[in-house]
Amino acid sequence: MSGRNTALTPPADAAAPVRHPDAPAPGELLGAHYEHCFGCGEGQPHGLHLEARAGEGVRVTAEFTVRPAHQGAPGLAHGGVLATALDETLGSLNWLLRVIAVTGRLETDFVRPVPVDTVLYLEAEVTAVAGRKIYSTAVGRTGGPDGPVAVRADALFIEVKVDHFIDNGRPEEIRAAMSDPDQVRRARAFEVNP
DSSP states (O other): OTTOOGGGSOOTTOBOOOOOTTSOOTTOBOOOSSTTOTTTOTTOTTSOOOEEEEOSSSEEEEEEEOOGGGBSSTTBBOHHHHHHHHHHHHHHHHHHHTOOEEEEEEEEEEOSOOBTTOEEEEEEEEEEEETTEEEEEEEEESSSTTSOEEEEEEEEEEEOOTHHHHHHSOHHHHHHHHTOSOHHHHHHTTSSOO
16 A cells, blocks of 8 residues: 555565464464453453454454444544554464564554444454564454455564563563463463553
């Protein structure tokens, strides 16, 4: 698409993404990466409660229903909430690569309004990997998985070590997440977004 930021264009020597052999199987629900995540956590009463599923290759699908708490203009989803849904879906891709990564850049296009009570159907895929940089794209549709495009985004995620969260997060949340006895939940708590 013309006019896109060159920071979101993979370099010529970028590699095709490779799904990790231990990634969740296609169709498997990924679940919340962290209970208190605004995008996917059940511990957020007004959060998106977005549910993502592993797809084929390095792809995911997700859904969320726009609730009255998510509106900006009367009866319509807030643009920031839609950007959050795209970011959450794109961040879920990193679970298929089995890397910890944070959003470095997110460029969003708002194509049509999304009314309250609408289910937004999202699809995302990793398009390339170059060192620690992970390039991905997503689209959100209304009226079904093949419905009209309402929003789309391109993103750049940066692979980080868990120290990124330990050094920058609030100590009480970091301690709670790191002491979770469930090894998968403990690992997933640190998988997306700065």
